[in-house]
Amino acid sequence: MARKIGSRYTAHQILGRGSAGTVWLGEGPEGPVAIKLLREDLASDQELVGRFVQERTALLGLEHPHVVSVRDLVVDGNDLALVMDLVRGTDLRTRLERDRRLAPEAAVAISADIADGLAAAHAAGVVHRDVKPENVLLDMQGPLGPGGSHRALLTDFGVAKLIDTPRRTKATKIIGTPDYLAPEIVEGLPPRASVDIYALATVLYELLAGFTPFGGGHPGAVLRRHVTETVVPLPGIPDELWQLLVQCLAKAPASRLRASELGARLRELLPMLAGMPPLEVDEPDTESAEEADREEQPAGPAPAERVRRRGAVPLVPGAKPADSNRDTHTSMRVPAPDELAGGAHGTARAPRASGTPRPGSARNRALARRRRVALGAGAVVLAAAVGVGAWLSTSGDDASAPPQDTKNSAPQSP
Known part of the structure; x- marks a missing residue:
């Protein structure tokens, strides 16, 4: 099972798989290491290899207590590799799958750690581009932080940028x-x-709520x-924390905080969150959202390509189902302006009772149309019943009565 990686490292055991490659437990001159071995098709791309070498200085120079350092x-x-x-330790996705949601104090402490790591990366000119629970590692060996949280470290810096080469992704494609x-x-x-x-604020929302603010249904x-x-409000959290989330989820990039500001603001909120239970x-209702999405979407991906799980949505062709929750990068077509404008406007899907359709969704509109049709049909039946009753009242025992003067009445059908 062991294999040599270059002249200095040996990979012994697979720790995890993803769309970009495989992570191995390895050994180097200075002891145990994690080795991310990129896919063979990526390694055979000379343009990517050149880009890989160009990024070497930036990646090797990125050191911070909340960043998984690249040694080589x-x-x-x-x-x-x-x-x-x-x-x-483990990754944050595994923690979420176990607990579903975290207590606000722990969620904010973890997010503050990641914000600090991002601040160091941004100061060095490095943008992560794929912040999500799969790329956040929790150090189980160190001391516990606020709310019993483990120290969080951000990993996979630079991988999205490496894969996003002009030859692999055209202007109509996006990586993430x-x-x-x-x-x-x-x-x-x-x-x-x-x-x-924006991605970190989405992660924080997911840690608090158990689901992402805009996820679910067709990609x-x-x-x-x-x-x-x-984004819809989350009941039960202090207004200061909610306003911070709203600001960092703003559509306009200039309205969001910088990473250093976000980390500081989050840590200021920790005292008021102490002891607060998970929300x-x-x-x-995921099923209703997916039904609405199917009605809103034009003919396109086959049903097998429609993904139902929340969180990371695996879209990489050929990815094994067992590895789908560790997919790191996705290549998607950039929606046209008319497609972006075609969905429901206003507030995103709010937590609601099971089976209740999302306001403004296609399913909601379809139900409204069916109600209108049902009401119309009911009115026709009622009118018919009234007409029959009127006919019966002027028939039967009074059939021999002389005809009434109808000169002021509307003509009757023969």
């Missing part, structure tokens, strides 16, 4: 994970530091919601 970049034959610090994509990326604008703030509908809908929030 290896280019050796068909092997293209990032050698990183080994973090003894749908639930966490900032509106400007969906609209085809170049990613800047503010996209990481195209998810992308459209980022552009056209506003009691009902997740929006």
Whole structure:
């Protein structure tokens, strides 16, 4: 099972798989390391290899307590690998799958750690571009923080940029994970530091609520919601925290905080969150949302390509189902302006009772049309019943009565 990675490292055991490659537990001259071995098709791309080497200085120079440091970049034959610090713990997605949602104090403490890591990266000119729970590692070996949280570290810096080469993604393609994509990326604008703030605010919302603010249903509908809908309030959290979330989920990049400001503001809120239990929030009805999305979407992807799970939406062709929850990068078509404008406007899907359609959705409109048709049919039946009653009242025992004067009445049908 062991394999050599370059001349200095040996990979012993697979720790996880993703769309970009495989992470191995390895050994180097200074002890245990994590080795991210990129896919063979990526390693054979000479343009990507050149870009890989160009990014070497920036990635190797990025060191921070809340960033998984890259120790080395290896280019050796068909092997293209990032050698990183080994973090003894798990990722945030696994924690969410176990607990569904976190207590506000722990959620904010983890998000503050990630904001601090992003601040260091942005100061060095590095944009992550794929902030999500799969790329947040929790150090189980260190001391516990506020709310019993483990120290959080952000990993996979630079991988999205490496894969997003002009030859692989045209101007009509975007790289990322749908639930966490900032509106400007969906609209085809170049990613800047503010996209990481939007993604981190989405992660914080998910830690508090148990679901992302714009996720669920067809990926195209998810992308459209980022552009056209506003986030719904979460009941039970302090207004200061909610206003911070709203600001960082703003559609306009300039309205969002910088990473350093966000980290500081989050830590200021920790005292008021101490001891607060996880929120009691009902997740929006996913089945209803998906039905509405199918009605809103033009003919396109086959049913097998429609993804139902929340959080990271795996769209990478050929990805194994067992690895889908670790997919890191997705290539999607940029929606046209008319598609972005075609969805429901206003507030995004609010937590609601199961089976209740989302206001403004296609399903809601269809139900309204059916109600109107039913009411119309009921009116016709009622009118018919009234007419029959009138006919019966002038028939039967009074059939021999002389005809009434009808000169002021409307003509009757024969």
